[in-house]
Amino acid sequence: MDGELGDFLRSRRARIRPEEVGLPSYGRRRVPGLRREEVAQLAGVSVDYYVRLEQGRGPAGPARTKAGGVSDAVLDALARVLRLDAAEHEYLRAVARPHRRDGARAAGASRDTASRVRPGVQLLLDGMDRNPAYVVDHRMEVLAWNALADALLGFGGADDLSLPRRLFLDPASRDLYPDRDEVTAQMVAHLRLQAGHHPGDRATAELVAELSEASAEFRRLWADHLVKPCDHGVKLLRHPVAGLLSLPYETLTVPGDPDRTIVAYVPEPGSDAQERLALLGSWATTRTG
Structure with missing residues (x-):
């Protein structure tokens, strides 16, 4: 940085x-x-x-x-x-004042993401059976998810669980996000905000360097120096089974671990999106049953 x-x-x-x-x-x-x-x-x-x-x-x-x-x-x-x-x-x-931030977050930055999340957090995700939900770290790497989030976003069979890499390096993301320009700008602004809070995090620096080299789109957005939290809003997704979904989302910080965040999609009760998610959940259960 x-x-x-x-x-x-x-x-x-x-x-x-x-x-x-x-x-x-x-x-x-x-x-x-x-x-x-x-x-x-x-x-x-x-x-x-x-x-x-x-x-x-x-x-x-x-x-x-x-x-x-x-x-x-x-x-x-x-x-x-x-x-x-x-x-x-x-x-x-x-x-x-990067040194002040380094000292406050050193413990979180040094944790191995392979440890994923506490069992209690996974139980919380699994209990949200009507809401796709997952946990990300400050680099937006997915650490845990529930069954409906897997059915919606395919985390279980993914080789790479980094949301920025999936967005900028995986061609399939162009089909998943109809409003892709808005999504990419939002993700880069959030990643830059998080990078500012973790100036000594080598993995974040390596991720930014990798994406800057591989994606002209990422380089352009990173050079804009936009910063904005990605803590709530509405995401438009196009799923091959559930179709086009307009999904409000909210985020919650995991207690005791400020660098890990629960992301949950929360469709309005009785909405078309809620009905489509219910059908997607049934379809996923049938496939794995």
């Missing part, structure tokens, strides 16, 4: 028009958005200080915390000037 703070700041200031922050927009600009000098002025820091941040040289002077990172006051000011939303503000804090 070297240089991530500078890359992120440059990408965010490039999207802000001067008139949006009360500055005159006259004169020809070599680059879109705000200049470094303008960001520094609006945030109340020196130009040299801001340049140091973008160049990855680290802060110096009174705006430096005792731990050596950027102070909350400076980060809050930059978030205000660059009009960051809550997820982007959180990401800015993470990449500006």
